[in-house]
């Protein structure tokens with residue numbers, strides 16, 4: 001059984017740093033494996049530990065530095081790691097990214113059974129790449145998955161969270177599953193796991209390796225572009241209420257309710 | 260002809276369009292007005308709904324909210340948990356009915372379905388937008404869509420170089436209004452499209468949902484922040500009681516959810532619901548940007564915080580520097596009298 005886990009290195013959004021000019025200071029921010037992707041990885045490893053002959057390929061697109069999260073994925077138990085890196089990939093939006101990732105999967109893991117991804121990436125939070133990849137690979141996909149009950153070479157049974165209910169769904173493979181919730185039994189790799197992981201080499205591929213035209217990747221291949229980015233400004237000047245707090249609060253409620 | 264298509268979702272209980280669909284129809288109408296002012300371009304507003312449904316209620320409202328035409332495509336094969344049939348049903352109609360702009364509600368199902376559609380059109384899609392405008396760029400009208408990114412620390416305005424220009428839009432951001440009369444063209448299409456990508460629904464477990472909650476539509480929100488915490492967590496219960504008596508809606512911050520005090524359905528913010536209430540009152544809420552991004556659109560914002568420098572005071576119309584617990588006790592005494 002072959003599982004691909006798509007992972008992304010993201011800046012730590014809990015710890016955002018700004019330059020004096022109010023731009024994001026990416027160099028000052030720590031990076032980490034996107035949490036949702038780690039949960040996807042945890043599920044893949046869990047499946048690997050249940051059966052014989054399961055391969056788990058961690059796949060990422062990013063700068064050379066993104067090798068860090070692949071090392072981490074290997075230490076957690078991934079059996080193979082692929083880094084897609086190229087200047088020509090820079091500036092890819094969700095469509096171009098989905099094209100790059102799906103082309104790489106077609107070429108380097110053509111016999112995949114399952115693709116696991118995180119529901120969202122913490123930096124962009126578009127949640128669009130997984131569904132887009134599934135379309136390009138012509139496979140079925142489900143998202144908002146809070147549990148993989150069972151998965152083998154032929155079928156996956158998953159729990160999907162809706163607004164007011166939970167669906168238990170059965171999908172035949174190959175399929176893509178986007179994970180939204182942390183796996184309970186997750187654990188961190190130990191030092192010896194990192195040592196073991198160093199025995200695996202990370203495969204690195206660039207734009208010429210995947211079968212896509214230059215016009216389909218990076219800025220050229222991205223139909224959307226950032227027109228401007230800004231830090232939301234806060235301008236209001238609050239009027240302070242100095243006494244009779246409870247009465248004033250009640251007055252707000254009552255007068256609003258009567259409007 | 261220039262056209263904006265609004266991809267509508269059904270509210271199954273009411274057998275009518277979802278409230279976000281109406282919000283987007285009105286926004287499409289306003290965009291069309293904006294285009295007229297910018298360079299005299301007129302847009303035709305088409306609302307479309309594909310579902311396993313014969314007919315729907317309240318079509319007049321679709322037109323009075325701004326639509327010129329409403330297309331209902333019935334396909335018995337459409338299922339809630341699989342978007343491939345829905346996608347194919349829409350694409351089959353779209354190939355002969357192209358548009359310049361397609362707007363989708365950014366609900367969880369649509370955030371999965373919309374990219375399935377746009378990938379097949381090989382066009383862009385801006386996710387989870389909170390503002391839409393037309394701008395003139397090199398004399399071309401372009402849709403500019405603004406969305407929070409980086410955990411809302413940053414706002415990004417995004418344009419699409421290719422047609423159709425597509426975006427998913429957060430529910431509860433735009434207001435539905437009556438903008439014109441109730442006349443418009445209605446067409447009903449029967450579709451038999453199938454898709455071989457079957458996903459089997461084994462079971463559907465309803466989650467306990469006895470109490471009616473409606474953060475997005477609420478007029479008055481009382482929001483519980485972690486500042487209300489105490490050993491026995493009584494102040495969350497007390498605030499709920501106040502909400503019950505005053506017939507207002509209770510909400511909370513993510514920290515309150517993370518600590519298992521209240522259910523996530525009450526959460527307001529980036530990863531929760533939006534509010535555009537007439538009145539929002541924060542009780543012990545710090546005012547993190549990921550929370551405030553969904554509160555900002557409220558008309559009147561009041562906050563109670565012990566810390567005079569709390570971030571939330573920067574977003575407020577009225578501030579109270581004081582102990583929210585004490586104030587809750589006093590309010591309870593006053594309304595119980």
Ligand SMILES: Cc1cc2nc3c(=O)[nH]c(=O)nc-3n(C[C@H](O)[C@H](O)[C@H](O)COP(=O)(O)OP(=O)(O)OC[C@H]3O[C@@H](n4cnc5c(N)ncnc54)[C@H](O)[C@@H]3O)c2cc1C
Nearest residue numbers: 484485486512513528529530543545547549550564565583
């Ligand atoms: C990617 C991401 C997404 C997020 N999404 C959301 C989201 O959707 N919604 C959300 O809410 N948060 C979200 N957060 C979390 C957010 O950053 C904050 O951590 C959270 O909103 C803080 O909640 P709080 O204000 O209740 O708690 P705290 O930060 O603990 O603040 C408590 C406040 O109460 C005040 N206080 C203490 N005692 C009293 C008292 N007796 N009376 C009055 N005031 C008192 C304190 O001064 C303080 O200001 C997100 C974060 C990230 C990184």
